[in-house]
Every structure is written in C-alpha cells, then in structure tokens.
Amino acid sequence: CYLIGLTLGAGLSPAELRTVRLCDLVERTGPDGVPYLAVRVGGPSPRTVPVRTQYEPLVRRAMALSGGQDPQALVIGRKADRHNATGAVRRQFVTASGTVDVDARR
Numbered sequence: 771c772y773l774i775g776l777t778l779g780a781g782l783s784p785a786e787l788r789t790v791r792l793c794d795l796v797e798r799t800g801p802d803g804v805p806y807l808a809v810r811v812g813g814p815s816p817r818t819v820p821v822r823t824q825y826e827p828l829v830r831r832a833m834a835l836s837g838g839q840d841p842q843a844l845v846i847g848r849k850a851d852r853h854n855a856t857g858a859v860r861r862q863f864v865t866a867s868g869t870v871d872v873d874a875r876r
Contacts, residue, residue, distance in 0.1 A: 775825045780809050786811050791842050792839060792842070792844075794811070796808050808820045
C-alpha cells in the first residue's frame with residue numbers, strides 16, 4: 771500500500787521512499803478548509819508533498835495496518851540507507867488475480 775500510494779500518489783522515487791517514516795505522513799488542511807494527507811520527504815530535496823486524493827485510501831489503509839508501530843519506523847524496510855529497498859516489497863505482493871509487475875522507478 772505504501773509503495774503504490776506514495777510512488778503514484780505523491781510521486782516519490784524509491785530513494786525518497788526508503789527514508790520515509792510513519793511520522794512523516796501528516797494530515798494537513800488546504801486553503802479551502804478541506805483536509806488532505808501529505809508526506810514529508812527528506813534527503814537532498816526536502817519538501818512536503820500532498821498525496822493525490824485517489825491514492826489517499828491506499829495510504830490510509832497502510833497507516834491503519836501500521837498502527838501501534840514506533841512513529842520513527844520506516845514505512846518500507848528497516849534501513850534508510852539500503853539500496854533497492856522496494857525490491858523486497860515488490861516480491862511479496864499478493865493479489866487476488868495473481869502477480870503484479872510494479873517498477874517504482876517508473
């Protein structure tokens with residue numbers, strides 16, 4: 771859920787995704803008063819990025835499944851400096867229709 775929701779929904783690259791922690795997912799309110807979900811991104815281009823509305827339910831589902839974990843825990847993997855952090859997640863995808871080929875770099 772995090773992989774799809776934050777790469778497609780917020781445009782994060784795999785390198786950015788591997789440093790995102792649970793506490794980096796924040797609820798914001800837009801100038802129109804409508805709440806939205808955003809993700810704080812660190813690294814060489816620090817910024818806060820809104821999650822596209824159509825992907826919010828997916829990210830919120832992941833957040834619900836992560837409830838009770840340390841807020842400093844990474845959303846993907848256990849080491850922020852690990853290369854190919856999304857590879858292990860992609861290999862564990864389970865769907866009702868079989869396999870899904872996802873490349874977070876695209």
